[in-house]
Amino acid sequence: MSNGRKVRVKVPASTANLGPGFDTLGMALSLYAWIEMGEAEQTGFHLYGDEMKDVPRDKSNLIYKVAQMVFDEAGVSVPELEISMYSEIPLTRGLGSSASAIIGGMVAANALIGSPLSNERIFDMATALEKHPDNVGASLFGGIICAAWDGSHADVIRIEPPEDLEALVVIPEFELATSKAREVLPSSLTVADAVYNISRSSLLTGALASGRLDLIGAAMRDRLHQPYRSALVPGMEAVLAEATQHGALGIALSGAGPTLIAFVDRSESRKGELEAFLTETMRNHGIEAQTKWLQPCRTGALAESVNENGMQNQSFLDMIKGEVRS
Numbered sequence: 044m045s046n047g048r049k050v051r052v053k054v055p056a057s058t059a060n061l062g063p064g065f066d067t068l069g070m071a072l073s074l075y076a077w078i079e080m081g082e083a084e085q086t087g088f089h090l091y092g093d094e095m096k097d098v099p100r101d102k103s104n105l106i107y108k109v110a111q112m113v114f115d116e117a118g119v120s121v122p123e124l125e126i127s128m129y130s131e132i133p134l135t136r137g138l139g140s141s142a143s144a145i146i147g148g149m150v151a152a153n154a155l156i157g158s159p160l161s162n163e164r165i166f167d168m169a170t171a172l173e174k175h176p177d178n179v180g181a182s183l184f185g186g187i188i189c190a191a192w193d194g195s196h197a198d199v200i201r202i203e204p205p206e207d208l209e210a211l212v213v214i215p216e217f218e219l220a221t222s223k224a225r226e227v228l229p230s231s232l233t234v235a236d237a238v239y240n241i242s243r244s245s246l247l248t249g250a251l252a253s254g255r256l257d258l259i260g261a262a263m264r265d266r267l268h269q270p271y272r273s274a275l276v277p278g279m280e281a282v283l284a285e286a287t288q289h290g291a292l293g294i295a296l297s298g299a300g301p302t303l304i305a306f307v308d309r310s311e312s313r314k315g316e317l318e319a320f321l322t323e324t325m326r327n328h329g330i331e332a333q334t335k336w337l338q339p340c341r342t343g344a345l346a347e348s349v350n351e352n353g354m355q356n357q358s359f360l361d362m363i364k365g366e367v368r369s
């Protein structure tokens with residue numbers, strides 16, 4: 044029998060790598076997915092929004108599967124679930140939709156059974172599934188994360204994003220699966236390229252931690268993945284080469300792409316020029332792309348009970364309408 048308990052989780056999107064920090068640096072962004080989960084007598088899904096149209100509505104759904112992993116880990120049995128989800132995070136574009144689904148599903152499932160698992164355990168379980176800690180860390184902890192995965196455990200440091208940092212994402216219309224964008228990577232690198240990336244990744248971490256926005260442009264350069272992925276994203280090479288001349292502090296492929304992410308100083312006066320440059324350059328290469336101004340998101344996935352003490356008793360859809368309007 045269902046105990047009637049329900050939880051809701053709001054989980055942010057993320058951008059991984061930030062240029063040189065391949066599989067280690069990530070940042071949460073102000074673009075969200077909302078998940079409601081409750082124990083049920085029969086499993087059912089209510090998926091809303093354009094991004095959810097091709098997502099499975101049976102027990103093969105990622106949210107259902109990760110919830111069962113959490114219950115197994117905690118030693119409890121909750122076989123039937125009612126799951127609602129709305130997401131504004133585009134799928135397969137390099138903004139961490141799979142990581143947000145994994146983290147959102149795990150955090151919701153854990154909250155539903157009284158939070159027996161620590162966030163650190165959830166981080167390890169999510170990283171084992173996603174295979175790299177950069178997106179899942181950002182969606183779980185918020186802010187900027189630096190993480191290292193040894194195959195069974197991820198160590199992580201969270202950095203508070205600099206106050207003045209703002210992001211412009213350029214989201215091409217086409218999809219690019221992370222698995223496909225990993226297939227084009229070389230199996231080995233020269234020491235010179237490894238040093239190039241280690242030094243910039245370290246510099247970028249230091250620059251973000253100390254608010255040295257002036258160093259971001261030089262620090263975001265990469266020789267480990269972007270040169271190999273540029274053939275998959277027409278226009279990317281030109282955009283990466285020239286965006287800093289149009290007001291960007293720095294620019295990178297977001298995660299495995301095809302989205303590109305430019306960082307700007309909030310007070311930058313050439314934001315319109317940058318947006319026009321990015322859109323037109325992509326269009327000149329045959330790519331239509333949508334732009335969005337986003338903020339670094341300082342909080343990670345948050346769960347709250349739906350019915351407890353009369354709090355949060357509005358319907359999932361009414362809650363979404365209020366959240367997305369505001």
Ligand SMILES: Nc1ncnc2c1ncn2[C@@H]1O[C@H](COP(=O)(O)OP(=O)(O)O)[C@@H](O)[C@H]1O
Pocket residue numbers: 098099104105106128130133134135136137138139140141142144219220221222298299
């Ligand atoms: N809410 C969700 N429910 C089920 N599967 C999802 C959900 N969100 C994402 N996914 C899965 O994750 C895939 C996208 O992951 P990936 O290729 O890593 O790209 P990205 O994480 O950058 O959006 C989707 O094609 C889909 O299979």
Ligand SMILES: N[C@@H](CCOP(=O)(O)O)C(=O)O
Pocket residue numbers: 057059060065066067136137138139140141175177178221224225268297298299300
């Ligand atoms: N470090 C990974 C990040 C993939 O991010 P996604 O948002 O594209 O899933 C990589 O670069 O492959």
